Amino acid sequence: MKLTEVSVKRPVATFLLTLTVVVLGLFSIPKIPVSFWPEFVAPVVVVLVPYPGVGPEEIEEQIAKPLEEELSTLDDLDELETVCQNGMLRIMVRFDWGVDFDQAKLDVQDKTNKARSKFPREALEPKILQVQDFILPGIQLGFYSEKRSLDEVREFVDKKIKNQILRLPDVATATLFGGFDRNVEIRVDPQKLNFYELSLPQVAAAIARENRDVTAGKIKSDFNEQIVKLSGKFTDLDQIKKLIVANKFGRPVYLQDIAQVKFTRKERLVVSRLNGKEIVGLSVREKSGGNTVAMVKQVRRLMEELKPVFPADINVKVIEDQSIFINNAVRNVVRNALIGSVLAAIVIFLFLGSLRNTLIIALSIPLSVIATFLLIKWFGLSINIISLGGLALGVGMIVDSSVVVLENIFRHLQKNGRQNRLQTVVNATQEVGMAITSSTLTSIVVFLPLAFLVGLAAVLLGELALTVVFALTLAIIVALTVVPLLSYRLMRVDQKMSGVRKLSAWWQKAIEKLTQSYRKGIAFSLRHRVFTLLLAGIILAASLAVIFPRLDVVLLPVINQGQFEVQMELPVGTKLEKTIEVTTKIEKKILQMPEVEKTFTVIGQAVRIGETKSNSAKITVDVKSGFLEQIDRVMNEIRSYCQTIPALKTKVKQIDATAGMQTQPINVRINGDNLQTLKTLGDSALTRIKRIPGVVNITSSLQEGVPEYRLTIDRLKATELGISFTEAANALRSAVLGNPISRFSAYGQEYDIVLKLQESALQDINTVLQLPLVTRDGRVIPLGRLVKVETDRGPGEIKHFDQQRVVQILADIQGRSRREVNAEVHKILAELPLPAGYFITYGGMSRGIKDSFISLGNALLIAIFLVYVVMGSQFNSFIHPFTIALSIPLAIVGVLAGLWVFNASISTNAFLGSIMLVGIVVNNGILLLDYIGQLRARGLTKNEAIIEGGATRLRPILITSLTTIFGMLPIALGLGEGGEALKPLGAVVVGGLSTSTFLTLFIIPVVYSLLDRFKKKQELN
The missing domain is CATH 3.30.70.1430 (Multidrug efflux transporter AcrB pore domain)
Structure with missing residues (x-):
């Protein structure tokens, strides 16, 4: 171990190099982007x-x-x-x-x-x-005033605030919503159109023709030239009103003769409110790859700077600030890592019985972590809950190598006394150097298969894997350089029994007794090998039979942000005013609840992308921090209240930080061609699924649409009169919807000029049918002479997946296992009779779980193979690596027990924990068999070497296992905001390592003794 010898003999160089890495790491931390994912x-x-x-x-x-x-x-x-x-x-x-x-x-x-x-x-x-x-904006701001109209507030935000925010370096978009837009509305009287024998297209053409500037060319003199421009654009409403649209009966017809012209509010499609008060909102999103926290800081700082230009009566409130949750989640992961570090240090102190020696180990944690941040910056990663989670999970693993080195140095110094202290430290490090290097390699190589992952799992787990690899690589370097140096300089083996050492004296005696008991236990196991293996098999089978069926299966764990939303839908065709009335009623009920902090409501906008629907609304509810654990009860109370409102359909569902990454857990698609048949099948399936306990928020995509008048044109008659379908359609659309036909400049803004029929004419289809159309010979006839009118009610929407019509049924699950409920869904739908050509598929979360778990399962198998390759290379054997690899299935008992005890689900993160565990659990076996091999090389018999090696290595095995377990315990408990994200991973490692350590200490020696006989026969052959 040349590296160890150099580091001990050149302490100044080692110290300065370490200090350089620490300084660079500390300087890099503030420059790393911060985000949640x-x-x-x-x-x-x-x-x-x-x-x-x-x-x-x-x-x-x-x-x-x-x-x-x-x-x-x-x-x-x-x-x-x-x-x-x-x-x-x-x-x-x-x-x-x-x-x-x-x-x-x-x-x-x-x-x-x-x-x-x-x-x-x-x-x-x-x-x-x-x-x-x-995606959710980084920050949303709400503006309102007690004195000004929403029009004025919106105009102020648009002119004074929005553009300033868009100039910020990390801002991508700033979108206004709520309030009113204005336009010039020209409401035409259809009777007067008929009287003057005019059509809407003729009126529109006259307005567009007159509202323009014309360039007439240039006037050139000897020295210069000037453009001549005739300005004809409207500058006030009177000019529009007095526009001549035609000459009839020997006199001009002015626009005001046939229409009302007014500067007014556009028809409102969406209403936004904060705590029941109507507001103008501004949603701000960061640039792709940007820093959410930094962007929000920039916006907040700007708002403070702009306060002097704010009118006193315009107030601003923060509707949503994603940086708060991100910062809290990041701080929580850091806190859990610190707690884990302290717990690991306590374990080390109890075993070593010396604060000085514990300090040597404890220093390896910040050194490795700070250096890891340098690599995070270097590789362009971000500080997020995943990368920090990798560090938090690695805290217990970081000290493993250092503990093994320190414990061996301590044992050798006790044995050799003061004789040649430097060489003793180097030799002790050399003795375990190969074992800890191999152990670290097994922990690292398990992450290589993640490079072959596909889907969301690859995106989310990649940074965690890299972070752990960085931390473990740096940890082995620290263990082989800094720890031997500090041990040489600081370690004492002949300390007096101080008050601090007395605290751990009882623990040392307990470990000595445990070691003696272990000697007897391992001797018993070697005498009763079949019984020992049979007992281990029974424990494994029992865990699979009893615990596994009780565990839920999800793609990602739900992350409680203390928010939920109430999605509402009234019957299709409901006016916005009625939707506002119903929403206000529910809003008041929610705001009266003591658990609720605030509500943000959007009325008239559907939940899905690109939709505005007058019959839809959504209320986002923030729960007070003291009631986060009661969010299900609050949602159930609101769900029950909404069920008392006639004709209202609602979804009450929790908002979590994985929003957008996974769909609803029940996602059924019935495929076919005929809409009516699909609706019948969909209704039948929905009724069956609704009866399953635990199913909530169930909806079908195929609902009845808006009642409609279907106008069918008589093409033969239209052709005879010289009126095309397009002309008739354009005139009808302009009359009913209103077409922007030109622009009007006023008050420093540009507004649409919109032409449509007057309000009263749009309340009766018969009046609309009087809409005049101009024939080929200039005559005017009503639209009604060309069309046949029928009443109808078409579908509200038509959905396709891969060009195939479907009815899609979506639902959430509450209070029951997703796996259990989905199994019931599959069972009852298998009994649904389907016509020929119709079939059922399952999408969304079920499909995502299947794809991700297949990918992760393959990665797990590759990880096991790579670990076997590393161990085979170290031991130069095919048999011994197989012996050690048996600790992997033994860990399954703890994996399942850990998920059950910590109330976690089988998920993508749990799978990653299992992959990590493959690299961790074999480390104990490597330490054990490596030392048994050394003892046999010194002349001990097989059983003597197994018993002595097990007893000697019991202490470092317990130290490394317990430091990892206690280091990850805060993660497994899922404490604090965002803790749910890594909880399954921590639960798997804590549970798996706990049982694997115990079983490994007995099973591995037994299997070794059995397979070694087989190996001897092979060698003889």
Whole structure:
């Protein structure tokens, strides 16, 4: 061990090099980005195609089908999810994880452009977005005033605040919502249109024609030239009112003769409120790869700087601040790591009985951790709950190598006294150097298979794996350099019995008694090898039979942020005013609850991307910090209250930090062609699933739509009159929806000029049918002469998965195991009679769990193989590594018990814990067999070497195991905000290592004694 010898003989160089690493590490920490999750881009592109005034079936036929045909040819495509609804098409294009996302987005744009030529001309320009555009903003601000109107507040925020925020270095977008926009509204009287024999397109053309500036050319003189411009744009409303739209009956017809012109508020689609008070909101999102915490700090600092320009009557409140939860979660992980470090130090002190020796070990923790931050910065990672979790989990493992080295140095110094202290320290380190290097390698190589992971697991677990690898690599360097140096300089083996040492004296006696008992126990096991192995097998089988069925299975654990949301939907066609009334009632009930801190309400906006629906609302509820554990009770109380409101459908569900990464746990898709058949099957399936205990928030995608008037044009008659379908459709759309036909500048702003029929005319279909159309020969006829009117009620929306019509049933699970409930869902739907051509598939979380667990299972198998390779290389044997590898299945008992005791679920994080455990549990076996081999080389018989080696190595095995267990205990308990994220991982390691350590001390020696005889026969042969 040249490295150890150099570090001990050159203390100044070792100290300065260590100090350099510490200083660089400390300087790098403030420069590392801080976020909750590692940075990743979900491989999902969203295509939105607005088509105002058109129903789902028309959108499906005219837009969805041609667009799906193009998108289905994309490379690396995983799934197309299409939703056709009134006035909007939305397609979620999901790619395989690992795809070049920027290129994928460009490909989607290209395919959409190709399909665009097949769309109706009236369809608006498609929008290409990504899921990141819809994630929770880093900070949301709410503005309101007791004196000013919402229009004025919105204008102030737009002019004075929004642009300033957009200039901040880490800000990507700042989006206004709530309040009112204004426009110039021209409301036309259809009777007067008929009287003057005018059509809406003629009026629109007259306005657009007159509201413009015209450049007439240039006037040139000898020395310069000047542009001549005729300015015709409207500068006030009177100019619009007195615009001549036509000449009839020998006199001009002014716009005010046929319409009302006013500067007014746009029709409101969305209302936002904070604690029941209407506000104007501003959502601010950070740049991709940006620092959420830094961005929020910048916004808050700017708001403080802008306070002097704020009118006294305009107030600002923070609606949502993601940095608070992120900071609390990060601090919590750091706190858990510190608690784990203290617990590990206490364990070390109890075993070593010396504060001085404990301090030597304790120093290895901050040295390794600080140096790890330097590598985190170097490799471009961030400080997040995953990377910090890797450090927290590694705290117990970091000291393992140092403990083994220190304990061996201590034992050799006790044996050799003061003779050649330097060489004794070096020799003691050399004796265990190969074993701890091999142990560390086994802990590191288990993370190599994570490079082959796919999906969300790869994104989330990659940083944790890297962080642990960094920490363990640095820990072995510290153990082989700094620990021998400090031991040489500081360790004392002949200290007097001080008061501090007396504290651990009882523990030392207990360990001595335990060692003697272990000698007897291992001797008994060697005499009764079959019984020992049979007992271990029974324990393993019992844990699989009893505990495993009781554990839930999830993709990611729910992370309680102290928030939940109430999603509400009234019958399709409900006016916004009625939705506001019902929402206000529920809002008041929630605000009266003592557990509630605040509410943020959005009315008129559906939960899904790109939708506004007058019958929908969502209330986000923040629970006071003292009531986080009671959030389920609060949600149930609100759910029960909402059930008393007629015709109201609600979902009351917890918001957790994994939002957007996983869908609802029950996700059923019935595939087929006929909408009516799908609806019948969907209703039947929904009724059956609803009866299952624990199922809540159940919905079906195929609901009745808005009642509609279906107008069918008589094409023969229209052709005879010279009126095209497009002309009739444009006139009707303009009359009912209103078309922006030009722009009006006033008060330093530009506003739309919107033309539509007057309010009273839109209350009766018969009045709309009087809408005038101009024939080829200039005559005016009413629309009603060309169309047949029927009443109908189409679907509210039509959903496709991969171009196939489906009815999708989604639901949450409360109070029961997801695995148990989903098994019941599969069972009852297997009994659902399906017509030919119809079939059921399961998506969402079930599919995500299956894909991720298959990937992680493969990684686990590869990890076991790599550990075997490392051990085989060390022992130069095929048999002994197999002996040690038996500690892996022995850990299953503790893995299952740990998840059950700590109330954690089988999840992606639990799988990672199992992979980590593969590298940890074999370390005890390596230490044990390595020393047994050394003793046999010194002449001891097989059984003597096993008993003596076990007794000698019992102490370091217990120290390393207990430091790891207690170091990870705070993680396993899931303490504090965000603690749920790593709880399954900690539970697996604590439980698995606990049982594996105990069983390894007896099972490994027994198996060694059996297989060694087989190895001897092989050698003789």
